[in-house]
Amino acid sequence: MADEHQFIEDGLQRSQIDEFFASELGRAGYGGMEVAKTPMGTQIVLKAEKPGMVIGKGGKNIRKVTRELEERFDLDDPQIDVQEVDEPDLNARIVADRLANALERGWYFRKAGHTTIDRIMDAGALGAEIKLNGKVTGARSRDEKFNRGYIKHNGEPADSVVDTGQGVAVMKLGTIGVTVKIIPPGAELPDDFAVVEDAEVEAVEQVDADEGVEGLLEEPEDEKVPDAGEDAD
Secondary structure (H helix, E strand, O other), X not given: OHHHHHHHHHHHHHHHHHHHHHHHOHHHOEEEEEEEEEOOEEEEEEEEOOHHHHHOHHXXXXXXXXXXXXXXXXXXXXXXXXXXXXXXXXXXXXXXXXHHHHHHOOOOXXXXXXXXXXXXXXOOOOEEEEEEEEOOOOXXXXXXXXXXXXXXXXXXXXXXXXXXXXXXXEOOOXXXXXXXXXXXXXXXXXXXXXXXXXXXXXXXXXXOOOOOHHHHOOOXXXXXXXXXXXXXX
16 A cells, blocks of 8 residues: 555656646746656656756756755755757647647637647647637637547557647636647557568479379489499509
């Protein structure tokens, strides 16, 4: 039971740290993080669209964030490694925040949804899905969905292959939840298969039935045995 409680506590802390980074580093294009506790301390790999904004001038901002992490979450000597997101349009977290910001700036939801999913697919994604939930156009809540390509919704591949990100757009009529799912290029999908070309088969010589098995056997040639005299020479 102790291990189960520790597992739950670690998961809760990880979620709280993720929310902290999202609120503090939203303008820098926060794209997610990975946490690993080692004997040397807590190692955190932080992904962002704009690493320079995360680090700050002379490292001022990253020192501030590190200090708050240590105090708020009681982390042991946290070390943060900031990495730039290679392709922001393939990072579901960044895409969801961008779409939420576009809605808050007054973009019509259909234009925002189609434009966003076009950018995802143009970046090379195998598939993408965008869901908007909330007061999209009026006082009543509704769901809107945009799909392109192939997407996996359940099973182990939905957890291991699909990158999922969420954002919230605060509107005058209420909030709109944004969920983005992306299958990145090169992902190995369980439905993939390869067609193997027919192998070349060499022709086999046919033997008449009358010839039988004996016909397949060749009689060995008589070997010439040297005379004793020849050996002596």
